[in-house]
Every structure is written in structure tokens, then in C-alpha cells.
Amino acid sequence: MRIEQHPILEFKRGKVVTFFYNGKEITAYEGETIAAALYASGIYTFSYSKKLNRPRGIFCAIGHCSSCLMEVDGVANVRTCVTLVKEGMKVKSQNMDVTKHGQY
Amino acid sequence: MDNIENVELIVVGGGPAGLSAALAASDYGIKVVLAEEREFLGGQLIKQTHRFFGSEKEYAGTRGIDILKRLIEDVKNREDIKILASSRVLGIYEDNVVTILNNNKMKKYIPQAIILATGASEKFLAFENNDLPGVFGAGAVQTLMNVYGVLPAKKILMVGSGNIGLIVSYQLLQAGVSVAAVIEAAPKIGGYSVHASKLKRLGIPILTSHTIKKAVGNKKVEGAIICELDNNWQEIKDTEEFIECDAICLSVGLTPLIDLLKQRKVKTVYVSELGGYIPLRDENMETSIMNLFVAGDVSGIEEATAAMIEGQISGLTVAKRINKNQKEEIQRKIEEAKKELVLLRSGPVGEKIRKGLSKIGLNHGENYDESILKEEFDISYLMKTGVPSKENLESKFPKDKKIFDKGPIAISECFQKFPCDPCVKSCPFNAISENGNINNIPYVDFEKCTGCRICVSKCPGLAMFVVHKNYTETSSLITMPYEFLPRPKKGELVNVYDRDGKIICEGKVIKILDSSFQDKTAAVSVEVPKEHFLEARNFKVRYLKHE
Numbered sequence: 001m002r003i004e005q006h007p008i009l010e011f012k013r014g015k016v017v018t019f020f021y022n023g024k025e026i027t028a029y030e031g032e033t034i035a036a037a038l039y040a041s042g043i044y045t046f047s048y049s050k051k052l053n054r055p056r057g058i059f060c061a062i063g064h065c066s067s068c069l070m071e072v073d074g075v076a077n078v079r080t081c082v083t084l085v086k087e088g089m090k091v092k093s094q095n096m097d098v099t100k101h102g103q104y
Numbered sequence: 105m106d107n108i109e110n111v112e113l114i115v116v117g118g119g120p121a122g123l124s125a126a127l128a129a130s131d132y133g134i135k136v137v138l139a140e141e142r143e144f145l146g147g148q149l150i151k152q153t154h155r156f157f158g159s160e161k162e163y164a165g166t167r168g169i170d171i172l173k174r175l176i177e178d179v180k181n182r183e184d185i186k187i188l189a190s191s192r193v194l195g196i197y198e199d200n201v202v203t204i205l206n207n208n209k210m211k212k213y214i215p216q217a218i219i220l221a222t223g224a225s226e227k228f229l230a231f232e233n234n235d236l237p238g239v240f241g242a243g244a245v246q247t248l249m250n251v252y253g254v255l256p257a258k259k260i261l262m263v264g265s266g267n268i269g270l271i272v273s274y275q276l277l278q279a280g281v282s283v284a285a286v287i288e289a290a291p292k293i294g295g296y297s298v299h300a301s302k303l304k305r306l307g308i309p310i311l312t313s314h315t316i317k318k319a320v321g322n323k324k325v326e327g328a329i330i331c332e333l334d335n336n337w338q339e340i341k342d343t344e345e346f347i348e349c350d351a352i353c354l355s356v357g358l359t360p361l362i363d364l365l366k367q368r369k370v371k372t373v374y375v376s377e378l379g380g381y382i383p384l385r386d387e388n389m390e391t392s393i394m395n396l397f398v399a400g401d402v403s404g405i406e407e408a409t410a411a412m413i414e415g416q417i418s419g420l421t422v423a424k425r426i427n428k429n430q431k432e433e434i435q436r437k438i439e440e441a442k443k444e445l446v447l448l449r450s451g452p453v454g455e456k457i458r459k460g461l462s463k464i465g466l467n468h469g470e471n472y473d474e475s476i477l478k479e480e481f482d483i484s485y486l487m488k489t490g491v492p493s494k495e496n497l498e499s500k501f502p503k504d505k506k507i508f509d510k511g512p513i514a515i516s517e518c519f520q521k522f523p524c525d526p527c528v529k530s531c532p533f534n535a536i537s538e539n540g541n542i543n544n545i546p547y548v549d550f551e552k553c554t555g556c557r558i559c560v561s562k563c564p565g566l567a568m569f570v571v572h573k574n575y576t577e578t579s580s581l582i583t584m585p586y587e588f589l590p591r592p593k594k595g596e597l598v599n600v601y602d603r604d605g606k607i608i609c610e611g612k613v614i615k616i617l618d619s620s621f622q623d624k625t626a627a628v629s630v631e632v633p634k635e636h637f638l639e640a641r642n643f644k645v646r647y648l649k650h651e
């Protein structure tokens with residue numbers, strides 16, 4: 001969900017870029033973070049906790065809490081809330097227990 | 105070592121404190137390297153869509169985002185300031201070397217001085233399921249919504265009623281998110297009363313002595329269970345209540361980000377009033393390590409206005425030390441800035457900060473007139489509910505009620521002492537005064553007030569109204585600030601609300617002032633039946649869908 005009109009702000013969105021979340025195509029705008037783009041597309045779970053496999057989403061959105069860590073283009077533990085989207089990039093949830101959450 | 109660069113000053117952090125520090129130092133020819141971990145400058149100012157309090161000199165009445173634009177433009181125009189964006193300061197070492205990771209390259213510097221303006225991080229709260237997606241820090245909600253234009257939720261529960269909690273709740277409403285309630289564990293509202301009143305008029309419940317017990321939901325938040333607390337902060341039996349919401353926003357305070365200070369072994373102390381561990385420092389913002397300065401939230405949690413002044417003080421102090429000339433002028437500037445800070449912190453809302461600072465040996469306000477330190481009215485009801493008491497209101501209405509018959513007059517519904525003065529500065533007829541100290545409560549001189557409506561758009565607390573009692577035989581005209589979409593149209597019928605957020609009557613929009621002068625806070629005049637001229641203080645257009 002994106003804000004289309006705002007009484008104070010104007011959102012000048014960049015070019016449309018597409019990237020992949022667990023294989024699924026996501027439409028985003030240049031200049032926004034992976035986390036913001038995922039959230040706007042209705043994806044709230046980014047990773048799973050290591051021990052209990054509980055879902056994790058955004059908490060701080062400024063790179064200070066590590067609850068948004070994902071695998072980006074093969075690199076693990078990327079803070080997606082401060083990493084900008086790039087065309088074609090592959091983003092994957094981490095520590096996902098497929099027996100619990102199904103295949104992706 | 106040839107790969108180490110000698111520089112005059114490194115400022116870490118491109119928020120309001122860091123930007124102000126860099127500017128102040130470069131004013132006197134100091135060469136600055138400004139390192140910011142994000143790809144853009146501005147720190148938290150980038151999400152502040154509301155107008156700032158404080159004094160006009162420090163941009164009061166201006167929206168955070170516009171203050172930011174000015175600061176950034178200024179910084180970018182300075183040849184002496186080298187901006188390193190997307191740059192993480194990794195280490196500050198005993199031999200004075202500073203290492204910065206910039207675009208995957210490690211750079212090394214030896215600066216003559218460092219100013220750390222690294223800001224703060226949000227505190228967390230313990231409750232069941234607090235790790236569910238949909239539990240956010242208030243800053244995250246603001247980032248999604250105000251930086252990226254992404255809706256954080258449809259309906260949110262706000263936990264915490266400090267200024268951030270109140271301001272973010274209001275911003276959520278502006279973005280089109282509904283706010284189920286603001287809950288506060290303490291028996292009174294933590295932020296400024298004007299922010300709380302703004303929400304109350306919109307019908308948002310503010311529940312003091314309430315806390316969250318549990319987030320409900322499977323894969324993400326679907327609701328919350330809250331309960332009431334007694335005077336000893338213990339849960340009152342059978343007060344559990346389920347609140348439906350798809351996000352929970354935590355706004356329970358900030359704590360200084362002192363990691364880099366720790367690394368350099370700066371002496372720190374725990375001061376609860378200032379958010380946790382803070383560096384020991386002197387009046388010039390210098391820490392226990394010579395030539396290592398701090399500014400802004402890292403030195404103790406305060407408002408952005410104080411952060412900017414602290415930035416100036418540290419920047420000027422560095423300039424004075426390095427610069428050979430102009431020492432007297434710089435010193436004069438430092439003294440001015442210090443005075444400004446003292447004034448800012450001199451009222452009752454500054455008490456906590458004064459107390460915290462006194463714990464690290466800095467005294468503030470001891471030379472102050474006792475009368476400024478105390479509230480003028482009993483505002484306990486206001487601070488519990490967000491709604492002013494009858495006595496509070498009576499004190500700001502004209503003593504002689506016949507004055508209402510003279511024509512339109514401004515009514516200031518601002519009852520708490522805090523540093524703010526745009527109303528005073530905005531009135532072209534000098535009809536508003538606050539008696540010398542920006543913490544004092546503003547009063548309208550009804551003889552001088554012409555009812556021109558200028559103050560309605562200028563007050564950052566949205567606490568100025570213009571009331572024209574005898575607009576017609578049977579109706580009054582109330583001019584109110586309005587910051588929502590859709591904008592009403594002339595002649596449109598709207599629902600009119602009282603200070604409690606209850607609908608009281610229907611009104612008709614007569615006039616709308618909404619040009620660039622109002623800067624997006626429209627002043628809307630609504631005609632209401634005369635019997636409501638003392639209560640009508642908000643309105644909503646009936647079709648909330650965007651056109």
C-alpha cells in the first residue's frame with residue numbers, strides 16, 4: 001500500500017524497478033529500500049528467528065536492530081531497511097524452516 | 105603513513121546536530137569532513153512533517169522537512185565541508201586515527217577534532233509476542249510513511265504518549281491510517297498538551313494508566329491486548345481489553361547511541377532523565393577526551409532545536425581552538441548560543457533535562473525567575489485527558505464576555521509552559537505576548553486583535569482559533585487550522601466537533617485560506633449555530649475518500 005496523496009508531503013517516485021523476493025517478482029521504485037518496497041507489496045515477514053523460527057519484520061527501519069536481515073544476491077545478513085533496491089536483485093528470507101512455513 | 109589523511113574536523117552524523125556543527129565550524133574557515141551512514145543527510149529531520157516549537161531564531165514554526173532543506177542546501181554550498189555519505193565510522197582509536205568505510209573502501213583520517221552527533225536509537229518494550237511483524241518503533245513508522253510514502257498499516261495502536269507518540273499518531277491520521285488509541289502507562293500524558301489536544305479533537309482516545317500485555321496474531325499483528333494499571337503500575341484485574349489493529353507502534357523513549365564513544369573510552373554515566381548512558385561533557389560539549397565533542401541526542405535525549413544549538417556550540421568551540429583569528433567574535437557567538445539553550449530549557453518541561461544535566465555537573469536555570477519554573481494553571485486534567493478544563497479555558501477567554509461581541513477575536517488554547525513563540529512573532533498587530541520568556545503562556549490582547557487569522561496557520565501546536573461570535577443573528581464563525589485531505593470546499597457542509605472529539609453540530613464552510621502563506625496549514629472558517637461558539641474546535645469533511 002502506497003500513499004498517493006498527502007496533505008503535507010509530495011512523493012517523487014523514481015523509475016520502476018523489479019526485483020525478486022523468494023522468487024516472486026516485486027515492483028518497486030528506484031531510490032527506495034528493499035524493506036520499504038517489500039512492505040508496500042504486502043510482504044511483512046522478512047526472515048525467521050534462528051532458534052524458534054518465528055517470523056521477523058521491520059522494527060527500526062534505520063539499520064539499528066537487525067530484524068530485517070535477508071539474503072541479497074547471495075550475501076547473507078543484509079539490512080534490507082537501509083539497502084536500496086536494484087533491478088533484478090534476488091532477495092531471500094533467511095532461516096526459513098520449510099517444514100513449518102512451506103516451500104518457496 | 106601516506107594513506108592517512110590529516111583533516112581539521114570530522115563530524116559524525118548528518119542529522120540536525122551534525123549539520124549545525126559542520127556549518128558553525130565552517131563559518132570560521134574550518135575544513136570539515138562530514139560522515140553520514142545513510143546515503144542522504146538529515147537524520148530524523150527527514151520524517152518530521154510537523155512544525156517545530158522553540159524560538160523563531162532556531163526555525164520555530166517551520167516544518168522539520170523544510171528546516172532540513174535549508175541546512176542541507178547550506179552545507180552543500182560550502183567548499184569547506186566534504187560530505188561523505190553512505191559512510192560508516194568504524195573506529196576511533198587512541199592514536200587519534202578515525203576509520204571510515206565508504207563505498208567498501210576503508211579510509212583513514214587523523215583529525216584535529218571530532219564531533220560525534222550519532223543520535224539515538226529507540227527503546228524496546230517487553231510484552232508477549234513483541235517480535236511479531238507489525239510491531240514497530242515509532243521512527244520506523246515515520247520512515248515508511250514520510251520518507252518512502254508507504255502506508256505502515258490500516259489501523260494502529262500507539263504505545264507511549266511522549267511527543268513522538270503524539271506527533272506520529274497525528275502524522276498517521278494525515279496519511280490516512282486510523283489510530284485505535286494512544287496508550288500511556290504513566291498516569292499522565294508525556295508530551296506537550298497541544299499535541300494531545302490535536303488528537304483529542306480528532307476523536308482519538310488517549311488512555312493514561314494503560315499498558316500493552318500482548319500482541320495478538322499469527323504471522324503478523326492482528327490486534328493487541330491492553331490493560332489498566334493502578335498507581336503502583338500494577339495491572340488492575342479484569343481490565344483486559346482486545347484492540348483490533350494491524351500494527352503496534354512503540355514510542356517508549358530513546359537512548360543515546362554511544363558505541364563510538366565507548367570505543368574511545370569516553371567516560372559515560374547513567375542518567376535516566378537523559379535516556380540512559382550519556383557521555384560526561386562540559387558546557388562546550390567536550391567529552392572527557394580532549395578535542396572529542398558530542399552534540400544532539402548522543403549527549404542526552406532532547407528536542408531537535410536543542411540538538412541544533414548544541415551542534416553550533418561544539419562547532420564554534422572547535423573553530424575557536426583551531427582558528428587563529430576572530431576568537432572574540434567566536435566566543436561571543438558561543439555565549440549567545442549557550443544563553444539560547446538555557447532559555448529553551450528554563451520552563452517546567454525543561455525540568456527533567458535540567459535535573460539530568462545537573463547530575464553530570466552542568467547547571468541550568470538556577471538564575472531563573474521562580475515563576476517561570478512553575479506551571480501557571482492547574483493542568484492536571486488537561487494532562488490526563490488532552491482536554492483543557494473549564495477553568496483553563498476561562499483563563500484564556502476574555503474576562504468581559506462582551507468582547508466577543510466586538511467582532512472576530514483570536515483565542516489561544518495553549519495552557520502549558522513550554523518553549524514556543526511563533527504565535528507571538530506571527531501577529532502583525534502585536535496582539536499576542538508571552539512576557540519575555542518563550543516558555544511563558546501567550547495571551548491575546550483583545551483590544552489589539554483584528555481577527556486577521558494569521559496566527560491560526562502559524563501556531564505549530566494548532567492551538568490558535570479565531571472566533572466571531574455574532575457572524576449573523578443566529579450563527580458564529582469559527583476559524584480553525586486544518587491539515588488534512590481532502591480540503592473542504594466553500595459552501596460545503598461539514599461535521600463539527602468539540603475539544604473532546606465529539607460531534608456537536610453541522611457547519612458550513614465559509615472561507616478557506618490555503619495559499620503558500622499558510623504553508624499547508626489551512627485556516628478554515630466554518631459557520632456554526634451560535635450556541636456552539638465556545639465549543640466548536642474541529643471539523644471533518646464528510647467524504648473522507650480522496651477525490
Ligand code: SF4
Nearest residue numbers: 531553554556557559
Ligand atoms: S487574529 Fe491576527 S491580530 Fe488577532 S492575534 Fe491572530 S494574528 Fe494577531
Ligand code: SF4
Nearest residue numbers: 518524526527563565
Ligand atoms: S499558541 Fe503560541 S506558544 Fe502555544 S503552541 Fe501555538 S505558537 Fe506555540
Ligand code: FES
Nearest residue numbers: 061065066068081
Ligand atoms: S529494521 Fe532494524 S535494522 Fe532493519
